Each structure stands twice: as C-alpha cells, then as structure tokens.
Amino acid sequence: MSDETKKIAKVTVDRNLCIGAASCVMAEGDVFELDAENKAVLKLKGGAKNSGPAERSALEGGADDKILLAAQSCPTKAIFLHAEDGTQVYP
Numbered sequence: 001m002s003d004e005t006k007k008i009a010k011v012t013v014d015r016n017l018c019i020g021a022a023s024c025v026m027a028e029g030d031v032f033e034l035d036a037e038n039k040a041v042l043k044l045k046g047g048a049k050n051s052g053p054a055e056r057s058a059l060e061g062g063a064d065d066k067i068l069l070a071a072q073s074c075p076t077k078a079i080f081l082h083a084e085d086g087t088q089v090y091p
C-alpha cells in the first residue's frame, strides 16, 4: 500500500511501463529526462543517467514533492518510489 507521507529514499523507472509521455520531465526536469529510446532516465550525480533503482541521495538534485508529483503524473505509473524502510511510497 502506498504511503505518500513517507520520505523518498529510492527512485526507479520501470522501462517496460514507460511510454515516453514525458509528464515526469514536465513535473521535475531536474530529476527526469528522456533517453534516446524515449524512456525516462534519472539524472545522477557525476552526470550518469539511468532508470535506476537509484538512491535519492545519488540524484543530482530535485525536490521530493516534485518527484512525487512526477510519479503521480505518469500515465502508466512507471515511476516507483520507496522509503528508507523499503515500503513503497508510490504508486
């Protein structure tokens, strides 16, 4: 069950679910971007980019409320957020 009040500790994009709608990029462009395959990737510290799973602390930047908004805006619910204790924050 989702608990959106929990702090985000891990972000993952399910590339099989992602359809490249880019709503996440609109919501939080500091974290999400589309790659050459039109799949969402995470901007990581040091310039690396992949679909995760990535620790929240490994992300280049971004704001938790906007990351949650990005996940909520995804039409296929392809963005998974987890808390420190492993519980799913979203979806």
Ligand code: SF4
Pocket (backbone or CB within 6 Å): 013, 017, 018, 019, 020, 021, 022, 023, 024, 025, 032, 039, 040, 073, 074, 075, 076, 077, 078, 079
């Ligand atoms: S909003 Fe969802 S489907 Fe669209 S690019 Fe982001 S992860 Fe992919």
